[in-house]
Amino acid sequence: MHDSSQDRDPAPVTGLFQSLNNFVATLVAITHTRLQLLTTEIQEEVQEVAKLLIWSFIALFAAMMALFLGALTIIFAFWDTHRITAAIVMTGAFLLIAAIGGIMLMRRLKAKPPMLDATLAELAKDRDQLRARM
Numbered sequence: 001m002h003d004s005s006q007d008r009d010p011a012p013v014t015g016l017f018q019s020l021n022n023f024v025a026t027l028v029a030i031t032h033t034r035l036q037l038l039t040t041e042i043q044e045e046v047q048e049v050a051k052l053l054i055w056s057f058i059a060l061f062a063a064m065m066a067l068f069l070g071a072l073t074i075i076f077a078f079w080d081t082h083r084i085t086a087a088i089v090m091t092g093a094f095l096l097i098a099a100i101g102g103i104m105l106m107r108r109l110k111a112k113p114p115m116l117d118a119t120l121a122e123l124a125k126d127r128d129q130l131r132a133r134m
Helices: 011-077 083-111 117-133
Strands: none
Touching: 011 083, 011 117
């Protein structure tokens, strides 16, 4: 007579643990890759925003100085005859420029792709592939 405990093959249990181990290793590797992509995108986004802010400040400061000095020049040119009219026209011109700038800024912000777009796309691909395998 054979003992039924000796007939059992330990290979299926070992195979199950090996499959589980491979699955966990793959899951960790995928997560690691996606986190690396996420941190790279965040770093790039922060650097890009910093550059934009610096150059925006420089451009705005120079533009404000030019507009201010230009307005003063026009007001001084009409000082004796129409200084109030010149000041009102300059104020209106600045308001128009500000409104156009605000509209352009809003359009630009709406057209900007979402932050971490590539990371989210990769995670969606991973999710779809995992669902397809199940």
